Amino acid sequence: MERSDENQGNQVMSPVSATDAPLTERITALLGRSVRQMAPLAGGDLSSAFAILLDDGRRLVAKPTPQAWAEAAMLGAIGMTGAPAPAIVAIQSDLIVMDRLENDGRLAGPAWADLATVLQRLHVATDQAYGWREDHAFGPLAIANDARSDWPAFWADNRIRCHIPYIAADLSHRLDTLADRLGEYLPHDPPPALLHGDLWGGNILVSAGRITGLIDPACYHGDREVDVAMLTLFDHPPPAFCDALDLAPGWQERQPVYRLWPLLVHLRLFGEGYAPAVAHALDLLGC
Numbered sequence: 001m002e003r004s005d006e007n008q009g010n011q012v013m014s015p016v017s018a019t020d021a022p023l024t025e026r027i028t029a030l031l032g033r034s035v036r037q038m039a040p041l042a043g044g045d046l047s048s049a050f051a052i053l054l055d056d057g058r059r060l061v062a063k064p065t066p067q068a069w070a071e072a073a074m075l076g077a078i079g080m081t082g083a084p085a086p087a088i089v090a091i092q093s094d095l096i097v098m099d100r101l102e103n104d105g106r107l108a109g110p111a112w113a114d115l116a117t118v119l120q121r122l123h124v125a126t127d128q129a130y131g132w133r134e135d136h137a138f139g140p141l142a143i144a145n146d147a148r149s150d151w152p153a154f155w156a157d158n159r160i161r162c163h164i165p166y167i168a169a170d171l172s173h174r175l176d177t178l179a180d181r182l183g184e185y186l187p188h189d190p191p192p193a194l195l196h197g198d199l200w201g202g203n204i205l206v207s208a209g210r211i212t213g214l215i216d217p218a219c220y221h222g223d224r225e226v227d228v229a230m231l232t233l234f235d236h237p238p239p240a241f242c243d244a245l246d247l248a249p250g251w252q253e254r255q256p257v258y259r260l261w262p263l264l265v266h267l268r269l270f271g272e273g274y275a276p277a278v279a280h281a282l283d284l285l286g287c
Helices: 020-030 068-080 109-122 151-166 169-180 226-233 241-246 251-270 273-284
Strands: 035-040 050-054 057-064 086-090 094-097 136-138 141-143 194-195 204-207 210-214 219-224
Touching: 020 035, 020 050, 020 057, 020 086, 020 094, 057 204, 068 086, 068 094, 109 194, 109 210, 109 241, 136 251, 141 251, 151 169, 151 251, 169 251, 226 251, 251 273
Parallel strands: none
Antiparallel strands: 035 050, 050 057, 057 094, 086 094, 136 141, 194 219, 204 210
């Protein structure tokens, strides 16, 4: 799960120091402009990002990442739907430079209504298979995205069973049971929507009650309820937000299935503190 929060507004920047030189030199060579100021942005559990000010006054974000091309493609796919995302200014194999979008961090009040509108654009049904053109990763944790035509099979293999070898036996047995029964919980062929894939408040940029951008994507095509499950795991949208999305009947009962994915990722990346939440989701599902 990306935690770079890379386009924070009102970042106080300092003049470039000697320790910044390798990165600023790369940016200068890439853009043909000198970096006047640079500052790390908040977050960064799995990646880092930097606010930069160029000598021509442009304010950008530089993000070193080994998945630069993959992330750029995902941001482009989000933008193609009409949902806001930062434009890519320049890219190398392990570095993205992108527009810096306004962000006051206040996902509240009218911003929730605007987010519902943004997600309706993002989640327009496509004719794509479930999955993505290539696999992805959250840091050291691989994300399998091989295409499937059967949604429960995709979720069972690529979002549940893939974790079983890496977690304690008591939970892994219960997860295996759930994976065998996913056809009882999930629709066979929900409309394949473009998913952000890591939709939590830190990856949603807001300014003056409007959504200015979605960042740090882990895109694939699937049931749009997946993004809702991720968002409501860590954030607390008002009831009107979910009403505006007009989700399919029974969506609340499916949320524990979809929340298991980010919970299992957090369990593997950040430790046993997430095991009780995984167990609770399984309890809700009767597994």
